Amino acid sequence: MPHPISRDDLHRIFKNLDKNNSGRVTVHDLHHLLRSSGICNTTTVEDLEELVGPTTSLDYAGFLFFYDAMVKPAVSGQADDDDDDDDEEQLLLKAFKVFDLNNDGFISSDELQTVLSRIGLLDEHDCKEMILAYDRNRDGVLDFGEFKDMMSVRDLSGDGLEK
Structure with missing residues (x-):
């Protein structure tokens, strides 16, 4: 079973996603990360926009929160993929x-x-x-x-x- 990603690694991932150094990552960046990593191939940009809300981007604290709430359980194998x-x-x-x-x-x-x-x-x-x-x-x-x-x-x- 894969292990959750360390905070240092998460910081590096955030920095890599924040290509324009704005201190924020967009929903599109998150979607690309989830699909390319194979963590969640069924999540759409629209699904993420609903989760993130009207801002459509996250600062680092929001990114960590998103990871802890949505990605960490999937990485740990706790997600239910029945239907x-x-x-x-x-x-x-x-x-x-x-x-x-x-x-x-x-x-x-x-x-x-x-x-x-x-x-x-x-x-x-x-x-x-x-x-x-x-x-x-x-x-x-x-x-x-x-x-x-x-x-x-x-x-x-x-x-x-x-x-």
Whole structure:
């Protein structure tokens, strides 16, 4: 079984992908890396754009976060490749676990804010309102089902709420 890549190697990979020395790598660069390395041949640029969000590029911290959340499990052989539905479900579960910082099975507005800040996607979003928009049972947190609903919304405005 392959071993996860060291942080030093990840830094070198990031530097190689950041060809214009902007301090950011694009979704297209990530897609090329995933396909050329054989880590994930089924992921499309559009899939990555949905995961990365409206910025379509990542700084180094975001790149590390992306690796830990999405690539590391695949490299370690933890990915489920049975069919597209299972792949999507597993990808959503991995993403959910990234946001569920205390591993209690729920995503709070504080956890959402922490993660969005960490990957550079928090600007003027009110995380409590984002949670409320998908919190069906109004308990103030998102369970996995509510998170899946939130992530399945395709038409998002810049405010994170469904149009």
